[in-house]
Amino acid sequence: MAAITLEKVVKKYGALGVVHGIDLTIAHEEFVVLVGPSGCGKSTTLRMIAGLEDITGGLVKIGGQVVNDLPPRKRNISMVFQNYALYPHMNVRDNLGFGLKIAGQSPAEISKRVGEAAEILGLTPLLDRTPAELSGGQRQRVAMGRAIVRNPDAFLFDEPLSNLDAKLRGQMRAEIKKLHQKVRTTVVYVTHDQVEAMTLADRIVVMKDGHIEQVGTPMQVFNHPATTFVATFIGSPPMNLLPATISGGAVRLADGTAVPVPDRLTGHVRDGMAVLLGIRPDDISPVGHGLSQDGPGAEVALTVDLAEPLGMESLIYTRLAGQEVQAKLYGPRIVAPGEVLTFRLALDRAHLFDAATGKTVRAL
Amino acid sequence: MSAVVESRASKRAKSVALWIATFALMLVMCLPGLWVMLSGFRPNREILAKPPVWLPEALTLDNFGKIFGWGAEQIAIPVPAYFTNSLIIALTSTLIALAIGMAGGYAFARFRFRFKGGLFLGLMLFRAVPGVALSLPVFMLWSKLGLIDTKAGLIIVYVSLNVPFTIWLIDGFFRQIPLSLSEAAQVDGCTRWQAFWKIEFPLARSGIASAGVFAFLTSWNEFALASQLTRSTDSKTLPVGLLDFTAQFTIDWAGMCAMAVIIIVPALILTFVVQKHLIAGLTFGGVKG
Ligand SMILES: Nc1ncnc2c1ncn2[C@@H]1O[C@H](COP(=O)(O)OP(=O)(O)OP(=O)(O)O)[C@@H](O)[C@H]1O
Ligand SMILES: [Mg+2]
Numbered sequence: 001m002a003a004i005t006l007e008k009v010v011k012k013y014g015a016l017g018v019v020h021g022i023d024l025t026i027a028h029e030e031f032v033v034l035v036g037p038s039g040c041g042k043s044t045t046l047r048m049i050a051g052l053e054d055i056t057g058g059l060v061k062i063g064g065q066v067v068n069d070l071p072p073r074k075r076n077i078s079m080v081f082q083n084y085a086l087y088p089h090m091n092v093r094d095n096l097g098f099g100l101k102i103a104g105q106s107p108a109e110i111s112k113r114v115g116e117a118a119e120i121l122g123l124t125p126l127l128d129r130t131p132a133e134l135s136g137g138q139r140q141r142v143a144m145g146r147a148i149v150r151n152p153d154a155f156l157f158d159e160p161l162s163n164l165d166a167k168l169r170g171q172m173r174a175e176i177k178k179l180h181q182k183v184r185t186t187v188v189y190v191t192h193d194q195v196e197a198m199t200l201a202d203r204i205v206v207m208k209d210g211h212i213e214q215v216g217t218p219m220q221v222f223n224h225p226a227t228t229f230v231a232t233f234i235g236s237p238p239m240n241l242l243p244a245t246i247s248g249g250a251v252r253l254a255d256g257t258a259v260p261v262p263d264r265l266t267g268h269v270r271d272g273m274a275v276l277l278g279i280r281p282d283d284i285s286p287v288g289h290g291l292s293q294d295g296p297g298a299e300v301a302l303t304v305d306l307a308e309p310l311g312m313e314s315l316i317y318t319r320l321a322g323q324e325v326q327a328k329l330y331g332p333r334i335v336a337p338g339e340v341l342t343f344r345l346a347l348d349r350a351h352l353f354d355a356a357t358g359k360t361v362r363a364l
Numbered sequence: 365m366s367a368v369v370e371s372r373a374s375k376r377a378k379s380v381a382l383w384i385a386t387f388a389l390m391l392v393m394c395l396p397g398l399w400v401m402l403s404g405f406r407p408n409r410e411i412l413a414k415p416p417v418w419l420p421e422a423l424t425l426d427n428f429g430k431i432f433g434w435g436a437e438q439i440a441i442p443v444p445a446y447f448t449n450s451l452i453i454a455l456t457s458t459l460i461a462l463a464i465g466m467a468g469g470y471a472f473a474r475f476r477f478r479f480k481g482g483l484f485l486g487l488m489l490f491r492a493v494p495g496v497a498l499s500l501p502v503f504m505l506w507s508k509l510g511l512i513d514t515k516a517g518l519i520i521v522y523v524s525l526n527v528p529f530t531i532w533l534i535d536g537f538f539r540q541i542p543l544s545l546s547e548a549a550q551v552d553g554c555t556r557w558q559a560f561w562k563i564e565f566p567l568a569r570s571g572i573a574s575a576g577v578f579a580f581l582t583s584w585n586e587f588a589l590a591s592q593l594t595r596s597t598d599s600k601t602l603p604v605g606l607l608d609f610t611a612q613f614t615i616d617w618a619g620m621c622a623m624a625v626i627i628i629v630p631a632l633i634l635t636f637v638v639q640k641h642l643i644a645g646l647t648f649g650g651v652k653g
Contacts, residue, residue: 072547085547086548087545087563099553
């Protein structure tokens with residue numbers, strides 16, 4: 001019903017291109033998260049879907065209908081803004097009911113639907129307060145209530161949690177997820193927080209400089225990053241990338257260290273190719289203290305530069321082939337700087353990227 | 365413990381000092397006004413007495429009686445006509461200046477257009493020119509156009525005097541209102557026009573009210589231009605009418621002060637009525653940041 005489609009969507013401010021021809025299809029009831037660094041065009045894309053920004057080129061369709069020239073009010077979408085944008089001169093009840101009132105609903109109907117929305121979000125005791133009398137989390141909930149009360153075809157969220165502290169952010173994240181399970185509606189959610197993206201999304205859209213780098217489920221994006229950008233953007237701490245050359249069926253690092261080409265990639269590389277070996281910190285661990293102990297691996301002795309104990313695990317900074325590398329040690333073991341440990345690289349989980357293009361050497 | 369007591373004491377001393385300073389300042393500002401007001405209720409001979417009579421022995425309404433023609437004694441000054449002129453001219457010019465100020469202020473706050481910066485600077489520069497400096501050219505122009513001694517003539521002058529200021533003030537208030545409020549309203553189903561009247565206008569109301577008060581007071585009190593452009597009861601305003609009290613050899617101070625009271629009181633009432641808006645300044649609790 002209310003799928004959203006972007007076809008070659010372009011946005012320019014004068015001569016300055018901000019979004020460069022985006023293609024994206026968002027299915028009915030799907031929760032899609034646009035994620036990317038600051039300034040990559042996420043908000044602009046969302047606002048073009050909302051009708052708050054003119055579309056320079058391409059088509060935006062909602063529910064099969066081209067909406068390029070429709071004003072926001074005719075698109076049947078609702079939006080939660082980063083600053084909540086609650087109407088300061090109205091109480092919570094009127095904030096929630098504003099859209100219904102504009103639509104000419106009867107007072108009885110408005111009061112019923114406002115009551116339902118307030119119930120879902122736990123706002124019932126707050127209905128008579130003004131926004132100034134609410135906490136950040138409560139304002140956030142009112143903003144969401146205002147979005148659901150109209151029963152729109154799609155919800156658009158622009159960094160709704162970025163004004164909350166870390167703990168509240170975690171709570172509200174869970175509430176948004178629950179809310180989506182309750183009122184199944186298409187959601188487009190913008191964030192630059194990859195944890196939000198991973199936990200909320202049915203599909204993640206990773207953007208960079210006005211382009212889409214990769215679209216996929218959180219697991220696809222995490223396990224099979226299409227580019228070095230995605231590899232380092234998704235996952236924390238970021239994936240280690242080591243310059244290397246393919247020679248004699250092995251990946252040869254800058255200092256001559258050679259590790260075998262991961263089995264699943266052997267058909268995709270040729271000798272002399274310049275690559276980047278990508279390996280997440282979780283997949284470099286001291287022997288006996290890693291996640292996966294079986295499967296193909298390579299062992300190297302490395303000196304610990306710095307260890308950050310995090311309780312049940314430690315983040316270790318070390319050097320491999322002359323480059324700083326982050327590794328993980330699982331288990332409550334204390335490691336001292338200067339200690340030399342044998343690390344195991346879990347090669348079945350390693351990635352190779354073409355050094356010239358930054359693209360993964362294996363098409364998904 | 366003692367430190368707490370001490371700091372409380374010093375806080376108290378500070379606030380007392382602040383009160384005294386404020387009082388002294390207010391005295392300097394208000395005393396002439398009070399003196400004029402008081403004199404409006406005193407007989408001429410008491411006003412002119414030497415040495416001055418500080419505290420009046422008896423207050424009288426005779427001066428107002430003379431002006432409005434109740435008492436035995438009457439003066440031939442058509443104050444009611446001046447009052448009506450003043451009211452019509454000040455109210456009309458204020459309403460027009462507010463309408464233009466709202467449209468202009470909103471445009472400057474919300475839209476991007478060519479020559480925006482230059483236009484804004486131009487408006488501000490226009491304000492820097494004292495109104496009197498324009499009196500001769502305006503006089504010549506108005507006499508060509510037949511606008512001398514008409515209410516419309518003064519209204520046009522006051523509108524153009526006030527518009528730069530109302531635009532500037534209202535622009536500032538609209539700027540304070542986050543754009544996302546209007547956007548949220550549009551997503552909620554409003555046209556841009558509805559979003560303005562239902563969201564942005566109520567939030568800027570205190571600013572618009574302040575602009576209105578300033579515009580009204582400017583027009584209500586203006587003397588220099590009005591004295592050039594008006595002649596008769598068709599258009600003469602109260603401040604210009606004050607001069608009627610000066611005869612060749614005498615000045616009817618009591619009558620003049622009584623008339624000054626008539627000028628001051630409506631202005632005071634207006635300021636009181638809207639002061640709630642002037643100081644209120646809505647809290648923008650709806651948005652964070
Ligand atoms: N009105 C405008 N005029 C010119 N450039 C603009 C305008 N609005 C946004 N931009 C530019 O467009 C680019 C994308 O902006 P956008 O707000 O979409 O970024 P974003 O991905 O949402 O970033 P953030 O995470 O910081 O919110 C930025 O480089 C920004 O400077
Ligand atoms: Mg943004």
